[in-house]
Amino acid sequence: EPEVTQTPSHQVTQMGQEVILRCVPISNHLYFYWYRQILGQKVEFLVSFYNNEISEKSEIFDDQFSVERPDGSNFTLKIRSTKLEDSAMYFCASLRRQNTEAFFGQGTRLTVV
Amino acid sequence: AQSVTQLDSHVSVSEGTPVLLRCNYSSSYSPSLFWYVQHxxxxxxxxxxxxxAATLVKGINGFEAEFKKSETSFHLTKPSAHMSDAAEYFCVVSHTxxxxxxxxxxxQVFP
Incomplete structure (x- = not known):
């Protein structure tokens, strides 16, 4: 069964450092997303990506965040200068079409120290 | 604007008893609704x-949910809880x- 894969599963980084979270969506999917879940809190939308550009982003997704689909396979989330409050579980998701089932990866747990 | 409200932050049941997880939605048009589980x-x-499509939706592991437009609800149910059902459950609405x-x-499921 096709699945979304995310690497790494855990990432510890020092405050102010750049991190790149990687995702490989399902191959025939067209819509890609990043969500995050701060420990004990709800899952929050960060950004959606379609046709090689951002289609929507939340208030959380400020200038420190960027996404890229560099090679038609990987979908990355970059945080340029991490803050303590960026510590969270980050989920990648992909959809074949709008309003259909989103397939989520296992998540990357980011800890900023 | 689209939103969902899960009425209970915690639900505890005994193994073998029914499960009811409540969800109400707000939507300006006919929504797509989902239940996700996170172990x-x-x-x-x-x-x-x-x-x-059908208002009564059957899912995996014996779960089902009924879409009730008049009550703007999409509650998740299961007739008989199993220990392995212990997890976090999210009601989700699709917006654009x-x-x-x-x-x-x-x-939580107690033996």
């Missing part, structure tokens, strides 16, 4: 989805091209 240290797994999550309900 400890795991990703999000789709349990079931409603996309304007993003998902909006409820705050989640933690289900």
């Amino acid at each position: 400890p240290n795991k990703g999000l797994q789709l349990l079931l989805k409603y996309t304007s 091209d993003k998902l909006i999550f409820g705050t989640g309900t933690r289900l």
Whole structure:
């Protein structure tokens, strides 16, 4: 069964450092997303990506965040200068079409120290 | 604007008894609704989805949910809880091209 894969599963980084979270969506999917879940809190939308550009982003997704689909396979989330409050579980998701089932990866747990 | 409200942050049941996890939605048009489950240290797994077909939706692991437009509800049920059902459950509404999550309900199952 096709699945979304995310690497790494855990990432510890020092405050102010750049991190790149990687995702490989399902191959025939067209819509890609990043969500995050701060420990004990709800899952929050960060950004959606379609046709090689951002289609929507939340208030959380400020200038420190960027996404890229560099090679038609990987979908990355970059945080340029991490803050303590960026510590969270980050989920990648992909959809074949709008309003259909989103397939989520296992998540990357980011800890900023 | 689209939103979902999960009415209970925690639900505790005994194994073998019914499960009811409540969700109310707000939507300006006919919504697509989902229930996702998250087991400890795991990703999000789709349990079931409603996309304007049958109002009673059956999902995996014996779960089902009924879409009630008059009550703007999409409650998740299971006739008989199993220990392995202990997890966090999220009611989700689709809005344009993003998902909006409820705050989640933690289900505990006691032997």
